[in-house]
Amino acid sequence: MSIRPKVLFLACAAFSVSAYAQHGIDAGDINRNGAACNDFFDYANGAWRTAHPIPDYMDRWSRRWESGEINKEHVRDILTDVSKKTDWSKGSAEQLSGDFYAACMDDARIDALGAKPVQPLLDEVRALKTPADVQRTIAHLHDIGIAVPFGLMPAQDLHDPTQMIAHLTAGGLGLPDRDYYLKPEKRFAEAREKYLVHVAKMFELAGEKPAAAKSDAATVFAFEKRLAEASLDNVALRDPTQQDHKTRFADLGRLAPSFDWAAYFDAGKLAHADLNVTQPKFLQQFDKELKSTPVAQWRSYLEWQVLNAAADSLSAAFVEQNFAFNGKYLSGAKEMKPRWKRCAESADNQLGEALGKKYVEKYFPPEAKARTQEMTKYILLAMGDVIRDLDWMSAETKKKAQEKLASFTVKVGYPDKWKDYAGVQISRGSYWDDVVAASRWNVDDGRGQIGKPVDRARWGMTPPTSNAYYNPLLNEIVFPAGILQPPAFDVKANDAVNYGAIGVVIGHEITHGFDDEGSQFDAKGALSNWWTPQDKEKFNARAQCVVKQFDGYFIEPNIHHNGKLVLGESIADLGGAKLAFLAYKKSREGKAPEPTLDGFTPEQQFFIAWGQWRGDEIRPEAQRKMVQGDPHPIAKYRVNGPLSNLPAFKDTFQCKADAAMVRPAADRCEVW
Numbered sequence: 164m165s166i167r168p169k170v171l172f173l174a175c176a177a178f179s180v181s182a183y184a185q186h187g188i189d190a191g192d193i194n195r196n197g198a199a200c201n202d203f204f205d206y207a208n209g210a211w212r213t214a215h216p217i218p219d220y221m222d223r224w225s226r227r228w229e230s231g232e233i234n235k236e237h238v239r240d241i242l243t244d245v246s247k248k249t250d251w252s253k254g255s256a257e258q259l260s261g262d263f264y265a266a267c268m269d270d271a272r273i274d275a276l277g278a279k280p281v282q283p284l285l286d287e288v289r290a291l292k293t294p295a296d297v298q299r300t301i302a303h304l305h306d307i308g309i310a311v312p313f314g315l316m317p318a319q320d321l322h323d324p325t326q327m328i329a330h331l332t333a334g335g336l337g338l339p340d341r342d343y344y345l346k347p348e349k350r351f352a353e354a355r356e357k358y359l360v361h362v363a364k365m366f367e368l369a370g371e372k373p374a375a376a377k378s379d380a381a382t383v384f385a386f387e388k389r390l391a392e393a394s395l396d397n398v399a400l401r402d403p404t405q406q407d408h409k410t411r412f413a414d415l416g417r418l419a420p421s422f423d424w425a426a427y428f429d430a431g432k433l434a435h436a437d438l439n440v441t442q443p444k445f446l447q448q449f450d451k452e453l454k455s456t457p458v459a460q461w462r463s464y465l466e467w468q469v470l471n472a473a474a475d476s477l478s479a480a481f482v483e484q485n486f487a488f489n490g491k492y493l494s495g496a497k498e499m500k501p502r503w504k505r506c507a508e509s510a511d512n513q514l515g516e517a518l519g520k521k522y523v524e525k526y527f528p529p530e531a532k533a534r535t536q537e538m539t540k541y542i543l544l545a546m547g548d549v550i551r552d553l554d555w556m557s558a559e560t561k562k563k564a565q566e567k568l569a570s571f572t573v574k575v576g577y578p579d580k581w582k583d584y585a586g587v588q589i590s591r592g593s594y595w596d597d598v599v600a601a602s603r604w605n606v607d608d609g610r611g612q613i614g615k616p617v618d619r620a621r622w623g624m625t626p627p628t629s630n631a632y633y634n635p636l637l638n639e640i641v642f643p644a645g646i647l648q649p650p651a652f653d654v655k656a657n658d659a660v661n662y663g664a665i666g667v668v669i670g671h672e673i674t675h676g677f678d679d680e681g682s683q684f685d686a687k688g689a690l691s692n693w694w695t696p697q698d699k700e701k702f703n704a705r706a707q708c709v710v711k712q713f714d715g716y717f718i719e720p721n722i723h724h725n726g727k728l729v730l731g732e733s734i735a736d737l738g739g740a741k742l743a744f745l746a747y748k749k750s751r752e753g754k755a756p757e758p759t760l761d762g763f764t765p766e767q768q769f770f771i772a773w774g775q776w777r778g779d780e781i782r783p784e785a786q787r788k789m790v791q792g793d794p795h796p797i798a799k800y801r802v803n804g805p806l807s808n809l810p811a812f813k814d815t816f817q818c819k820a821d822a823a824m825v826r827p828a829a830d831r832c833e834v835w
């Protein structure tokens with residue numbers, strides 16, 4: 164569990180990579196008994212999935228996830244190497260990341276310390292007597308990245324994206340989202356029961372007697388349930404207008420009068436300036452809790468939140484209990500990841516740009532950057548052509564859309580300016596203390612941006628990350644070096660294959676600028692409507708087609724995707740596949756055709772590359788969790804959903820009009 168504040172409004176897709184002997188698609192991974200036009204997901208990667216069961220430590224598995232894990236091996240090699248030396252100059256990237264990793268890997272020492280590292284924090288919470296004490300401790304927890312029950316994060320002003328302001332956010336829940344507390348379905352009721360047991364066990368590990376632990380767990384649950392009732396649900400969280408509440412500092416006191424905002428902002432060295440309250444109703448509930456909930460209940464709640472944040476950094480008993488609930492029960496993993504993987508992930512989370520430089524030097528050649536930039540150029544051009552040719556959009560709105568497209572920023576590989584972690588105190592003494600020190604630095608780094616012009620050079624992901632994102636407030640697409648690895652991207656592979664895998668990802672991120680959420684932000688990144696009412700209505704009708712399509716995808720008899728929740732990602736997948744295919748064709752104009760591979764034409768290779776890279780096997784628990792809370796559909800429908808709408812797919816595999824992979828004309832969705 165990370166204790167760093169989450170970044171708002173990042174619409175991203177999750178992906179990855181791998182070390183490959185073969186450059187391109189692998190015909191051996193295809194299910195030859197299947198039919199491309201019947202179930203392309205199964206056709207493209209069915210044989211691979213049969214031959215590669217999900218490892219016990221994962222909740223899903225594909226070539227994409229495999230390559231993400233290989234990335235972690237690269238990170239480990241770098242960390243192991245720097246941690247061998249103990250005389251790096253204090254504060255250097257090597258000293259910080261090397262000592263952080265060494266402290267994390269020293270499980271004998273961590274186990275011997277038990278709950279001791281977190282004891283001072285627990286003592287502080289257990290000593291709370293008055294509402295004023297509660298407020299001081301909330302501020303202290305925020306200083307070290309434990310953002311409960313609300314959080315404060317830097318983000319751009321939604322209406323003036325040149326400026327960074329504070330955003331007050333809702334948080335403080337131990338279950339994944341509000342529905343887990345409130346919905347009557349059996350799976351949520353069961354999760355609540357298991358959660359109560361889990362929280363009680365954590366209290367016991369921190370030294371409570373079983374009866375007290377049980378009663379404290381019940382207090383925590385009731386407390387969090389009240390917060391959940393005042394929180395937005397997952398669909399509302401995707402709607403920026405529902406989180407747009409610019410507030411004068413003076414009015415914070417009206418919204419939540421029981422909290423001393425002046426003292427809180429002063430302690431954080433923050434000016435008393437205008438800010439955005441993302442969820443006013445939540446803040447009012449927080450105020451009610453401060454005013455009327457006995458401090459004894461606050462003690463239980465905050466103690467639990469401290470334990471929850473610290474669990475993964477403490478002894479094996481805490482780590483295992485945390486895994487039993489979050490990893491095993493909620494996600495279906497059978498065993499924990501090896502310690503080195505967890506430590507590599509943690510080092511990357513906390514000090515990612517310290518080791519990122521070395522990662523890039525070793526695993527991201529300049530030609531990979533150049534080729535990605537070239538592909539991106541063609542895919543942006545394809546989007547320009549698509550907008551130009553739309554038959555449903557007025558010239559007026561098209562002009563605005565083209566303006567927005569022309570102002571996209573593209574970031575590839577790694578930041579031009581690296582973070583300087585000077586002053587972070589990292590040693591091999593106590594892993595939890597290192598996590599706190601790094602979190603504190605990250606919190607300060609964030610607070611330092613508030614009240615200043617936006618720094619467009621910053622990155623929201625670290626270089627080794629196997630992922631990508633679109634940020635509507637900066638109107639930028641970002642592809643870390645960690646995703647630009649085989650088989651998503653391979654400098655030695657055919658263009659057809661690269662466009663089919665990473666190209667679709669690039670098209671996906673570009674389309675996010677024009678999905679149901681991104682389309683509400685203009686060329687400058689402001690939340691501002693640039694659509695004529697008629698065009699907006701037509702766009703919404705097209706989006707509704709996608710909602711309906713995904714509402715119809717079931718994972719179990721009574722559980723299906725929530726079309727509204729996955730709308731943005733599904734519009735992006737549909738646009739991404741279309742754009743990358745067009746861009747591939749355009750990029751090959753005037754060049755000799757690429758070779759067939761195992762009898763597959765370049766166009767077929769394009770789609771197979773997408774199906775092979777994206778397709779995964781997933782555990783039922785993880786699938787249920789995704790359908791409930793993840794704005795991304797499961798891989799099967801990320802492959803079959805968009806492709807069954809795409810005429811280029813139908814033509815490439817010569818599918819009959821009534822094939823399962825060809826949606827009837829009346830149901831066919833096309834947004835962009």
Ligand SMILES: [Zn+2]
Nearest residue numbers: 174175176732
């Ligand atoms: Zn996405």
